[in-house]
Amino acid sequence: MPKLISDVLAPGSLAALSQPTLAADDGLVLRPWRLADHPAVVAGYSDPAIQRWHCRAMTDDEAAAWLATWPEHWRTESRAGWAITTDGEEVAGQISLRSLQLIDGQAEVSYWVLPAFRGRRIAPRALAAMSTWAFGTLGLHRLEVRHSVENPASCRVAAAAGFLFEGVQRASLLHADGWHDMHVHARLDSD
Known part of the structure; x- marks a missing residue:
């Protein structure tokens, strides 16, 4: 069945690029994951707050496998x-484009910050830097942040990075303590 609209981004748009290192303000750097980052990933997914909102933990072996998958995710544009x-x-946290849909020009954003680095506005600065690249270089149209309504810190991060609050998705994501309503924030390439 023929489409009546063009793809926002053609398949291959991401894979054609080398994954960049992105500079944010005050010395913050977003760089591709390295296998040597293993201790930070294990520490992150051992933190109770990160486990609560990301709904996962990782063993040493799982963390190593998680790190090894990022180049393949880039190549497959997922x-x-x-x-x-x-x-x-020194790793302070992570940020990613997940649920990446090039043909629709959209992605959902995920982030966390290790406990020792919290309170320094690291997440909103990283989110702003990654968003600038995603819109300006990659050419995405829309980025979304979804978080539990019970996670006000993530709400503050999204707002500080220019992501407008759009609404609530009722009982949208299952957490360890049951179904959570989720806030949806979004930023467009035209914002």
Whole structure:
């Protein structure tokens, strides 16, 4: 069945690019994951707050496998993820484009920050830097942040990075303690 509209981005648009290192303000650097980041990933998914909102934990072996998958996600254009670092080396958190849909020009964003780095506005700065690249270089049209209504910190991150609140998805995501309503925030390439 023929489509009546063009794809926003053609398949191959992401894979044709080398994954960049992105600079945010105050020395914050988003860089591709390295296998040597293993301890930070294990620490992240061992943190109770990250486990609560991301609904997962990782063993050492799972963390190593998770790190090894990022180049393949890039090649298959299914996801794109970066280590958020304070100086290009020390990992403070992660940010990723997940549910990446090139033909629709959309992606959902995921992020977390390790406990020792919280309170420094790292997540909103990383989100702003990654969004600038996703709109300006990749050419996406829409980015979304979805988070539990019980997670006000993520709400503040989205708002600080220019993601407008759009509404509530009722009982949209299953967490360990049951179904959570989810806030939806979005930013467009025209914002």
